[in-house]
Amino acid sequence: xxKTVLTVDDxxxxxxxxxxxxxxxxxxxTDAVDGMDGLGKAKTKTFxxxxxxxxxxxxxxxxxxxxLRALAQYKTVPILMLTTESSxxxxxxxxxxxxxxxLVKPFDPQKLIEVVKKVIG
Amino acid sequence: MSIDMSQFYQVFFEETSEHxxxxxxxxxxxxxxxxxxxxxxxxFRAAHSIKGSAGTFGFTxxxxxxxxxxxxxxxxxKGELAPTEAMIDAFLAAGDVLKDLLAAHRGEGEAAPGAVAxxxxxxxxxxxxxxxxxxxxxxxxxxxxxxxxxxAGYDISFMLADAAQDGAAAIANLQAELGALGxxxxxxxxxxxxxxxxxRLTGAADTADTASLREIVEYVATTDSIRIAAIGSSAVxxxxxxxxxQDDNNAEAADxxxxxxxxxxxxxxxxxxxxxxxxxxxxxxxxxxxIADxxxxxxxxxxAATTAAAPAPEVxxxxxxxxxxxxxxxxxAANAKGGADTSxxxxxxxxxxxINLVGELVITQAMLAQAVADIDxxxxxxxxxxxxxxxxxxxxxxxxxxxxxxxxxxVVFGRFPRLVRDLSQKLGxxxxxxxxxxxxxxxxxxxxxxxxxxxxxxxxxxxxxxEMPEARVKAGKPATGTITLxxxxxxxNVVIEVGDDGAGLNRSRILAKASERGLPVSDGMSDxxxxxxIFEPGFSTAESVTEVSGRGVGxxxxxxxxxxxxGRVEIESVTGVGTRMTVRLPxxxxxxxxxxxxxxxxxxxxxxxxxxxxxxxxxxxxxxxSGVERLIHVRGEYLPVVALxxxxxxxxxxxxxxxxxxxxxxxxxxxxxxxVDALVGQHQVVIxxxxxxxRRVPGISGATIMGSGHVALILDVAALAGMARNALPAAA
Numbered sequence: 001x002x003k004t005v006l007t008v009d010d011x012x013x014x015x016x017x018x019x020x021x022x023x024x025x026x027x028x029x030t031d032a033v034d035g036m037d038g039l040g041k042a043k044t045k046t047f048x049x050x051x052x053x054x055x056x057x058x059x060x061x062x063x064x065x066x067x068l069r070a071l072a073q074y075k076t077v078p079i080l081m082l083t084t085e086s087s088x089x090x091x092x093x094x095x096x097x098x099x100x101x102x103l104v105k106p107f108d109p110q111k112l113i114e115v116v117k118k119v120i121g
Numbered sequence: 122m123s124i125d126m127s128q129f130y131q132v133f134f135e136e137t138s139e140h141x142x143x144x145x146x147x148x149x150x151x152x153x154x155x156x157x158x159x160x161x162x163x164x165f166r167a168a169h170s171i172k173g174s175a176g177t178f179g180f181t182x183x184x185x186x187x188x189x190x191x192x193x194x195x196x197x198x199k200g201e202l203a204p205t206e207a208m209i210d211a212f213l214a215a216g217d218v219l220k221d222l223l224a225a226h227r228g229e230g231e232a233a234p235g236a237v238a239x240x241x242x243x244x245x246x247x248x249x250x251x252x253x254x255x256x257x258x259x260x261x262x263x264x265x266x267x268x269x270x271x272x273a274g275y276d277i278s279f280m281l282a283d284a285a286q287d288g289a290a291a292i293a294n295l296q297a298e299l300g301a302l303g304x305x306x307x308x309x310x311x312x313x314x315x316x317x318x319x320x321r322l323t324g325a326a327d328t329a330d331t332a333s334l335r336e337i338v339e340y341v342a343t344t345d346s347i348r349i350a351a352i353g354s355s356a357v358x359x360x361x362x363x364x365x366x367q368d369d370n371n372a373e374a375a376d377x378x379x380x381x382x383x384x385x386x387x388x389x390x391x392x393x394x395x396x397x398x399x400x401x402x403x404x405x406x407x408x409x410x411x412i413a414d415x416x417x418x419x420x421x422x423x424x425a426a427t428t429a430a431a432p433a434p435e436v437x438x439x440x441x442x443x444x445x446x447x448x449x450x451x452x453x454a455a456n457a458k459g460g461a462d463t464s465x466x467x468x469x470x471x472x473x474x475x476i477n478l479v480g481e482l483v484i485t486q487a488m489l490a491q492a493v494a495d496i497d498x499x500x501x502x503x504x505x506x507x508x509x510x511x512x513x514x515x516x517x518x519x520x521x522x523x524x525x526x527x528x529x530x531x532v533v534f535g536r537f538p539r540l541v542r543d544l545s546q547k548l549g550x551x552x553x554x555x556x557x558x559x560x561x562x563x564x565x566x567x568x569x570x571x572x573x574x575x576x577x578x579x580x581x582x583x584x585x586x587x588e589m590p591e592a593r594v595k596a597g598k599p600a601t602g603t604i605t606l607x608x609x610x611x612x613x614n615v616v617i618e619v620g621d622d623g624a625g626l627n628r629s630r631i632l633a634k635a636s637e638r639g640l641p642v643s644d645g646m647s648d649x650x651x652x653x654x655i656f657e658p659g660f661s662t663a664e665s666v667t668e669v670s671g672r673g674v675g676x677x678x679x680x681x682x683x684x685x686x687x688g689r690v691e692i693e694s695v696t697g698v699g700t701r702m703t704v705r706l707p708x709x710x711x712x713x714x715x716x717x718x719x720x721x722x723x724x725x726x727x728x729x730x731x732x733x734x735x736x737x738x739x740x741x742x743x744x745x746x747s748g749v750e751r752l753i754h755v756r757g758e759y760l761p762v763v764a765l766x767x768x769x770x771x772x773x774x775x776x777x778x779x780x781x782x783x784x785x786x787x788x789x790x791x792x793x794x795x796x797v798d799a800l801v802g803q804h805q806v807v808i809x810x811x812x813x814x815x816r817r818v819p820g821i822s823g824a825t826i827m828g829s830g831h832v833a834l835i836l837d838v839a840a841l842a843g844m845a846r847n848a849l850p851a852a853a
Contacts, residue, residue, distance in 0.1 A: 010166075011174045013133035021124055036714055036729075040803040043732045044716065055169045063611070072756050073734050080362075084173045091363070101364030106176030106184070109124040115362050 002028040003120050004045070008038035008052040008064060009082065014105075018051065018082075021109040022116060035059025039067050042074065049120045050079040051103075054090070062097045069098035078119045082107075126178055133178050134227055140167040141223070145216050153204055159610060161198040164212075168194055171219070182222050182237050189244040190215050208247055215240050275334060277320045277349050279342035291341040292318070298337050317346065469565070472525050479515075479522045480807035486515045487828035523708075526566070530608045530617070531559035533572050537579055541604060544583050551590050551601040552583060561608040563615045567706055570686055571617070574679040578619040578702050579604065581676065586623030586700050596697060598622065615708060620701035626652055626694040634660065652692035656680040657790065684788065684839070687713065687730055715806050715825075717833060718784065718797040720765045721774040724833040726806055726825060727795065731838040733785040735800055743778050753783060753794050760785065761845035764796040765836075768820055768844065774798050788838045793845035795836075804828075808835065820844065 005027045007018045019029040030047070032038035034056040042050065050068065054061035061081050068074040078100040083090055094102055103115050144167040147160055168191040175183035190212065196202045218232070218240045225232040277299075281291060299322055322334070334349050490508060498505045534556045545552040563571075587593075587602035594600050607618040628651050635642045635654045642654070654660060658677040683690050688706040707713075715726035716735075736755070744752040744759065752759045762783065766774040775781040775798045783794040806825035811818060811834070822837035 011170050012136050013129045013174050014177060016132055017124075017126070017129045017177065020129070024124065037803065040714060040716060040729050040732075043729070044735045044800050044803075046734065046736075053173075055166050057163075057166065071733060084169065084176070101362060103362040105173040106178075107362070108177075109126075111362070119364070 002026060003048040004028045004030065005049045005051060005116065005120075006030050006032065006038060006042055006047040008032045008035060008050065008056070008061070010034050010053060010056040014053070014082075017109070018112065021112055025113045025116070027116070035061060035064035035067075038064050042068055043071070046073045047077065049116065050074075050077060051116075052079065052081055054081055054083045062093055065094070065097040065099045080115065080119065129178060130226075133174055133180075134223060136174065137171050137183070137223055138220070140171050141216055141220055143167055145213065148209055148212055148216070151204065151209065153206065153209070156197075156204055158198070161194070161204075165191065165194040165198045180222075180226060182232075183219060183226075186215055186219055186222070186237060186240055186244075189241055189248070193244060193248055211240075211243050211247055215244060275322045275349055277322060277334060277338060277347075278317045279338050279348070280317045280346035281341055281343070295338065295341050296320075299334070318342075472522075475522050476526065479519050480809075483515055483519055483807055484826045484828070484830075486511055488830055491828040523564075523712075524562075526564050527562035528565050528568050529560045529562050530568065530615075531556075532568055533575060534559050534606055534608070536572075537575075537606060540576070540579065541583065544580065545587075548584065549589065550583070550587055552587050553601050553603050554606065555603060556606045558608040561610060561615060563706060563708060567615075567686060570682065571704070571706065574682045574704070575606075575617065575619065577676070577679045578704075579606070582619055582621040582623065582700065582702075586621035586625075588624050592624075610708070611705075614705045617704045617706070618701055619704075620699060622699040625696040625698055625700055626655070626692070627696065631655060648694070649692075652694055655692070656690070680790075681839075684730075687728065689730070713806050713808055713825075713835065714803070715835065716784070716803055717801040717827070718765075718782070718795075719799045719801050720769070720797050721771040723769070723771055724801060724827065724831065725765065725797070726804070726833050726835040727784060727786065728822075728835065728838060729803070731786045731788050733787055733792070735782055735784045737781075738779050738783050740779050753778070755783075755785060755794070758792065760792050760794045762794045762796050763841050763845045766796075768841070786838050786842065788842040791842040791846055793842045795841065806833070806835070 005022055007015060007022070007029060008031070009015045009018065010033055015031045015033075019031050022029045030041055032041045035052070036059040038050070038052060039059065050064075052061040052064050059067075061083070065079050065081070068077070068079060079098070081090075081094050081099045081102045082105055083094075083102055084105045091102065100119065101115075103112065144164055147164045147167070151157070151160055151164075168187050172184050172187035172191055175181075175187060193202070193208065194212075197204050197208070202208075218236050221230070221232040221236065224230045299320065335347055338347050338349070490512065493501075493504065493508055496504070537556070538554055541552055541554040582604050587604065588596070588598075590600040593602060603622050605618070605620040607616075607620070609616055628648065631651050631654050632642050632644070632646075635657070638657070638660060640654060640657055640660075642651075656676050656679070660676065680690055683704055683706070686706055688704055691703045691705075692700065693703070694700040713726070714729040716729055716732055718725050718727060738753055738755075742754045744754060746752060751762055753762050754760075762778065764776075765771070766776065778796060781796055781798050782800055783796055784800075785792060785794050787793075804827070806827075809824045809826070811821060811824050814824075818834075820837050820840050821834045822840075823835040824832055825835060827833050
């Protein structure tokens with residue numbers, strides 16, 4: 001069965017690009033427009049991987065990661081943060097929130113697939 | 122596989138023009154004297170989003186301008202720079218340049234040559250100008266990674282070519298050559314995890330560029346392994362992503378060396394995860410040390426799922442607070458000159474009527490959106506455009522109307538100084554009360570209802586948290602304890618913290634008390650889980666019942682009240698250092714994030730805050746009691762099943778558990794599974810009072826009107842969870 005990925009980003013173009021890229025690599029993709037939406041969708045089913053942006057209205061990526069980690073079914077699901085900064089602060093915060101890793105924007109589709117493959121195969 | 126990025130351009134163009142338009146109107150609406158933190162955040166987000174997408178889709182000119190813009194905005198929103206008229210002008214001009222660039226990319230006109238360079242220079246000037254006048258800002262942003270453009274520095278990584286595998290000599294040559302161009306430092310030499318060399322060249326002469334550097338490196342390295350990028354562009358391959366899977370010992374080294382990938386698979390394997398990363402079971406010692414190191418340690422946020430102590434989130438909070446405090450200081454002045462003629466008094470019912478009407482408008486807009494969803498957007502471009510505009514306007518209107526009901530939390534905070542003074546005298550304690558962020562606003566209805574729970578929390582801190590002066594001195598703390606009340610907005614929530622620097626919660630005493638009360642406990646429980654026990658009904662560890670708070674009623678009521686408001690409460694505590702209770706509330710009572718589910722022909726809304734997960738059960742998860750399928754076995758727990766079709770008497774539904782969906786909910790510490798036919802979707806709904814329009818119905822807390830025009834009932838999850846418990850005499 002195809003692995004499922006939840007991708008959370010407030011930018012429609014990034015969402016489309018990520019979804020298209022991952023779908024073409026054989027993943028099943030659901031997208032969400034902000035952290036709140038993402039959290040809700042994550043509760044409708046348990047995904048194999050969550051990719052989230054950091055800066056979003058209503059609920060940001062770090063809060064989403066923390067909220068997901070508080071749910072039993074998401075304790076061990078890998079979560080990657082897509083972010084435009086790879087600063088140490090961001091890494092510390094991401095790690096503390098419980099994220100599995102990060103991927104810096106801008107990225108190209110190949111890089112995205114490569115990273116996702118490394119994480120969930 | 123190669124992916125044609127141009128297929129996403131159209132969406133990118135639309136989204137970017139939307140961002141630019143909203144950025145412009147926000148900039149124009151910004152009050153320089155008293156900039157609104159939320160507004161600044163929104164402007165920053167617009168620039169940030171444009172930058173992220175533009176970079177991804179290869180529009181480097183857009184990315185370049187927004188990068189500088191974003192840096193300035195970031196510093197403004199963090200309170201490091203005060204916005205000036207000149208900045209706003211420059212930002213608006215930058216917006217114009219971006220619009221031109223965008224038009225050029227769309228093939229609708231041309232951008233003036235040199236415009237990008239000119240605006241970048243103008244923005245950079247603002248950065249340096251303000252940096253020289255505000256020394257604090259320099260200190261805070263002095264690192265090269267944040268500096269706007271540092272073209273003179275390059276990160277270089279490569280792997281030695283086989284031919285040059287005699288190693289040391291080749292590297293020495295290379296270092297000499299690159300060293301001649303500027304200052305070269307070795308970031309990381311090859312290791313088992315990463316066979317590449319990482320060098321950093323700084324202070325390079327103007328003649329050095331990526332291409333010329335590449336030529337030099339190519340002598341010794343395999344061509345396709347070479348990565349050269351200007352510092353700060355984050356384009357060096359190995360820094361572009363990473364995983365937090367290093368153990369804490371080498372964490373520091375890993376951060377410095379470009380966040381390299383460690384072999385990963387264990388991350389995904391549930392069984393190995395705890396050992397591999399220790400992310401999920403907070404280690405009390407680790408947390409305690411980290412906190413002791415940090416001067417703000419008391420308020421270290423430690424979410425349940427984390428072990429790594431995180432000073433960083435706190436930094437954000439402090440900065441937000443800093444902005445808030447500035448606003449606070451300005452408030453009296455503004456009030457003084459504003460006075461009576463800038464405000465009018467209106468009856469609450471008139472405001473509520475306005476809110477109601479806007480609610481109706483939101484519903485109408487949703488209906489229209491649904492009606493045109495299937496129309497070909499190309500043929501009806503103008504209609505679609507109008508619909509988009511209507512949606513934005515409706516949303517803005519709704520937000521402004523909602524803001525009328527907003528009141529500053531100082532209304533509630535204002536009563537605590539007296540309470541603290543009186544109670545501390547009664548208890549013989551010395552306590553100082555600090556309040557931060559009093560001008561944080563929340564809905565009038567919430568203000569009224571949060572008052573009692575906060576009262577309880579403050580009393581609790583006074584009574585159980587802060588120690589007697591002698592005990593404090595003995596523990597090496599100042600005799601006077603501090604209770605801090607803090608309020609701020611965070612991503613759509615209002616957060617209120619009640620913190621004290623007292624004794625902290627006592628893990629073993631709570632556990633002992635809990636088992637005495639017959640609550641299910643084990644020594645393996647995480648601290649977070651232990652702390653939550655104090656919210657259980659009838660729980661109190663106070664040795665003697667005091668007049669102030671020790672009757673053991675209270676904390677469970679606090680939690681119930683807060684949950685009823687759609688909020689959450691969290692506890693962080695470190696023995697000997699203090700306790701912090703964090704209450705998160707939605708900004709308003711009138712709108713709710715819900716999950717819509719179908720039962721027969723009916724649609725119900727489950728407030729999202731209560732939902733834990735949804736699943737389609739398999740036969741072996743279902744357990745029967747006296748021949749009736751009443752329990753479900755999920756993640757090691759047996760949960761009672763509440764079949765909504767039974768509760769609400771709905772014919773024609775799915776009745777076999779394994780053919781429908783179970784939505785696991787938690788309310789008042791009780792978990793249950795609601796049985797429904799199917800999940801429909803997720804919506805923000807406008808809450809309509811059912812009692813006012815009809816009558817009270819058990820299990821229903823309100824109603825809403827869906828995009829289709831149908832009425833959907835909002836479930837009273839707490840009541841349903843109660844029903845689940847009562848329906849299960851055998852299991853109780």
